[in-house]
Amino acid sequence: MTTETAAQFSITFTRYIDADGHPTGALPEFAARAADLIPLYRAMVLTRAFDAKAVALQRTGRLGTFASSLGQEAVGIGAASAMAPGDVLLPSFREQSAQLWRGVTPLELLLYWGGDERGSDFAGPREDFPISVPVAAHAPHAAGVALAFALRKEKRASLCILGDGATSKGDFYEAINMAGPWRLPMVMLVNNNQWAISVPRSAQTAAATLAQKAIAAGIPGEQVDGNDVVAVRDAVARALARAREGGGATLVEAITYRLSDHTTADDARRYRDDAAVTASWHGEPIARLRAYLVAQGAWSREDEEHALADAATAVDEATESYLATPPQPLAAIFDHLFAELPPSIRAQRAQALGQEAPDA
Amino acid sequence: MPEIALVEAINLALARAMTEDASVLVLGEDVGRDGGVFRATDGLLTRFGPERVLDTPLAEAAIAGISVGLAAQRFRPVAEIQFMGFAYSTIDQMLNQAARLRTRTRGRLSCPMVLRMPAGGGVHAPEHHSESGEACFTNIPGLRVVYPSSPRRAYGLLLAAIRDPDPVVFLEPTRLYRAAREDVADDGVALPLDRCFTLREGSDITLIGWGAIVRDMLAAADRLAAEGKQAEVIDVATLVPLDSASILASVARTGRCVICHEAPLTAGFGAEIAAQLAGPGLLSLLAPVERVTGWDTVMPLPRLEMQYIPGVERILAAARRSLQHG
Ligand SMILES: Cc1ncc(C[n+]2csc(CCOP(=O)(O)OP(=O)(O)O)c2C)c(N)n1
Ligand SMILES: [Mg+2]
Numbered sequence: 001m002t003t004e005t006a007a008q009f010s011i012t013f014t015r016y017i018d019a020d021g022h023p024t025g026a027l028p029e030f031a032a033r034a035a036d037l038i039p040l041y042r043a044m045v046l047t048r049a050f051d052a053k054a055v056a057l058q059r060t061g062r063l064g065t066f067a068s069s070l071g072q073e074a075v076g077i078g079a080a081s082a083m084a085p086g087d088v089l090l091p092s093f094r095e096q097s098a099q100l101w102r103g104v105t106p107l108e109l110l111l112y113w114g115g116d117e118r119g120s121d122f123a124g125p126r127e128d129f130p131i132s133v134p135v136a137a138h139a140p141h142a143a144g145v146a147l148a149f150a151l152r153k154e155k156r157a158s159l160c161i162l163g164d165g166a167t168s169k170g171d172f173y174e175a176i177n178m179a180g181p182w183r184l185p186m187v188m189l190v191n192n193n194q195w196a197i198s199v200p201r202s203a204q205t206a207a208a209t210l211a212q213k214a215i216a217a218g219i220p221g222e223q224v225d226g227n228d229v230v231a232v233r234d235a236v237a238r239a240l241a242r243a244r245e246g247g248g249a250t251l252v253e254a255i256t257y258r259l260s261d262h263t264t265a266d267d268a269r270r271y272r273d274d275a276a277v278t279a280s281w282h283g284e285p286i287a288r289l290r291a292y293l294v295a296q297g298a299w300s301r302e303d304e305e306h307a308l309a310d311a312a313t314a315v316d317e318a319t320e321s322y323l324a325t326p327p328q329p330l331a332a333i334f335d336h337l338f339a340e341l342p343p344s345i346r347a348q349r350a351q352a353l354g355q356e357a358p359d360a
Numbered sequence: 361m362p363e364i365a366l367v368e369a370i371n372l373a374l375a376r377a378m379t380e381d382a383s384v385l386v387l388g389e390d391v392g393r394d395g396g397v398f399r400a401t402d403g404l405l406t407r408f409g410p411e412r413v414l415d416t417p418l419a420e421a422a423i424a425g426i427s428v429g430l431a432a433q434r435f436r437p438v439a440e441i442q443f444m445g446f447a448y449s450t451i452d453q454m455l456n457q458a459a460r461l462r463t464r465t466r467g468r469l470s471c472p473m474v475l476r477m478p479a480g481g482g483v484h485a486p487e488h489h490s491e492s493g494e495a496c497f498t499n500i501p502g503l504r505v506v507y508p509s510s511p512r513r514a515y516g517l518l519l520a521a522i523r524d525p526d527p528v529v530f531l532e533p534t535r536l537y538r539a540a541r542e543d544v545a546d547d548g549v550a551l552p553l554d555r556c557f558t559l560r561e562g563s564d565i566t567l568i569g570w571g572a573i574v575r576d577m578l579a580a581a582d583r584l585a586a587e588g589k590q591a592e593v594i595d596v597a598t599l600v601p602l603d604s605a606s607i608l609a610s611v612a613r614t615g616r617c618v619i620c621h622e623a624p625l626t627a628g629f630g631a632e633i634a635a636q637l638a639g640p641g642l643l644s645l646l647a648p649v650e651r652v653t654g655w656d657t658v659m660p661l662p663r664l665e666m667q668y669i670p671g672v673e674r675i676l677a678a679a680r681r682s683l684q685h686g
Contacts, residue, residue: 115662168417198394327663
């Protein structure tokens with residue numbers, strides 16, 4: 001018998017700014033001047049204000065079920081800020097931060113979560129996918145979008161964001177697996193917030209990291225500190241650049257923590273200790289970056305007040321427009337079913353609108 | 361006897377089945393510590409332990425497939441799918457595997473599993489949480505499809521489904537989880553899996569349906585009674601196998617019928633009933649068969665969902681049209 005090592009792998013974990021806001025070394029070029037990070041900071045503040053407002057609207061019966069991204073803002077902002085406008089984002093239901101950065105408006109997000117399909121008809125990023133509520137269903141779409149770019153020889157890439165729970169689904173494995181041999185320009189970003197509703201990360205898989213799932217698919221995988229917006233942006237930017245240049249797909253696992261309930265329909269106290277949640281506030285992404293900016297002399301109390309006020313104004317204005325937007329007429333549920341309405345659907349539409357005797 | 365909600369009746373039946381048969385297991389996403397997102401499995405983990413109440417990783421196809429393996433090994437898995445919108449990835453396992461294991465092996469192996477899930481809309485849930493996809497399962501030979509609309513029927517039919525030697529898809533009307541309440545005796549008595557339930561007798565017209573809309577059918581029957589017309593109300597509840605005899609016998613008496621379901625019209629399960637009425641039932645019909653259903657559209661998000669879901673007014677309009685005929 002002979003036994004030798006057939007292959008060996010390791011997974012790296014990267015962080016640039018630690019939980020207390022201290023740099024762990026030199027920062028990447030996009031972050032060389034602290035002031036360059038201010039737009040990222042403001043975007044995270046906007047996301048947090050948006051989430052708080054959406055939860056409040058739900059609690060008062062004015063919005064549907066909503067999934068807050070409290071404590072995870074750096075994942076979406078880091079990733080979206082690494083994208084080029086021509087890249088395509090495929091978000092899960094908790095990535096409003098990335099969507100806001102991409103130009104989806106707070107009003108559109110409120111419409112969607114308020115139960116109005118117009119919220120998925122983004123005026124901004126026209127090729128970005130709508131939110132995927134079915135977990136991981138959008139992973140193969142990201143591979144398909146990437147294949148389209150590859151076939152047309154365009155220097156563009158797709159970015160799919162999904163959760164730790166999503167990495168248990170076949171859709172996820174199948175997508176990264178196909179991306180391997182075809183060298184698809186795709187980035188799979190796993191937002192590992194430690195929970196899939198009540199199921200902890202440890203019960204989801206026996207794998208030591210989620211990033212190593214990439215290895216079985218034959219693509220690179222790495223971990224970053226998901227509460228460090230610089231680390232997320234840096235890893236996603238490198239992965240996107242490689243993808244656009246024909247280097248193939250990458251899996252990035254961003255490690256963060258879900259500080260909120262799963263959604264407004266959930267009560268996390270049924271299954272996790274408050275103490276763990278409280279402890280996880282240390283190192284949350286906004287306080288962390290603020291500490292860094294302040295230490296660098298790039299951020300003042302006044303700047304903070306302005307950022308909070310601007311975010312509140314944007315969210316309040318969106319809320320006002322949302323609450324003033326009447327529902328669409330019933331015809332809307334028929335009008336986008338096909339490019340051209342077949343006669344049978346036209347007849348049903350007329351029936352639904354009471355233009356003819358209903359039902360047959 | 362305490363008055364309990366439909367979701368509590370499900371819980372009661374699960375606990376009963378687990379108590380009387382050690383081979384009954386409960387598995388699914390969040391069914392353990394959290395007790396299920398609707399609390400259908402609340403308390404079961406504490407009572408029966410982690411070897412009988414399993415929180416699974418997030419993978420519906422595997423939840424169904426693992427149940428097939430367990431069932432072939434003489435366990436009785438009761439798997440929960442969190443919402444019907446996420447059950448479609450189980451169809452491969454249910455259609456190609458669960459439903460035909462007995463046939464393929466000429467009875468050597470069988471598949472006594474239950475796949476439970478909330479179905480239907482009306483609770484202002486997010487996208488993909490309000491689907492009525494029963495017809496995707498009723499067209500699978502070898503599967504039973506059950507859809508109770510009251511706590512008592514939920515209790516008795518779930519016990520029957522778990523004790524049944526073959527795979528059962530068990531649909532629970534989300535809209536009635538808390539809204540439907542009645543006394544339920546925890547007596548361990550199962551209800552038959554192949555019989556319709558006549559909830560109200562009447563001689564003028566038959567209202568036939570299943571799921572949450574049954575409550576609207578009953579309300580419509582009250583309104584018709586005030587107009588001097590007696591409606592018979594049939595909760596099909598066990599869609600497959602279908603109790604055609606009860607339906608045909610009722611329509612033979614009334615000559616008129618309205619079939620009601622929340623799912624889309626085209627190829628909905630109502631079409632099967634209409635076909636039976638157009639065949640063996642044809643000569644008893646005094647008026648065209650009416651169908652009151654969801655539209656043939658994508659299930660809309662909450663702002664328009666109540667205009668998609670047919671309610672009392674549409675049932676009444678169809679019944680009146682039928683009654684005026686001939
Ligand atoms: C296919 C599918 N199954 C179940 C659900 C219900 N559900 C919504 S979110 C969720 C947990 C998702 O966990 P994770 O992927 O970690 O994302 P997170 O919610 O933590 O952002 C579940 C089970 C769903 N939306 N889609
Ligand atoms: Mg998660």
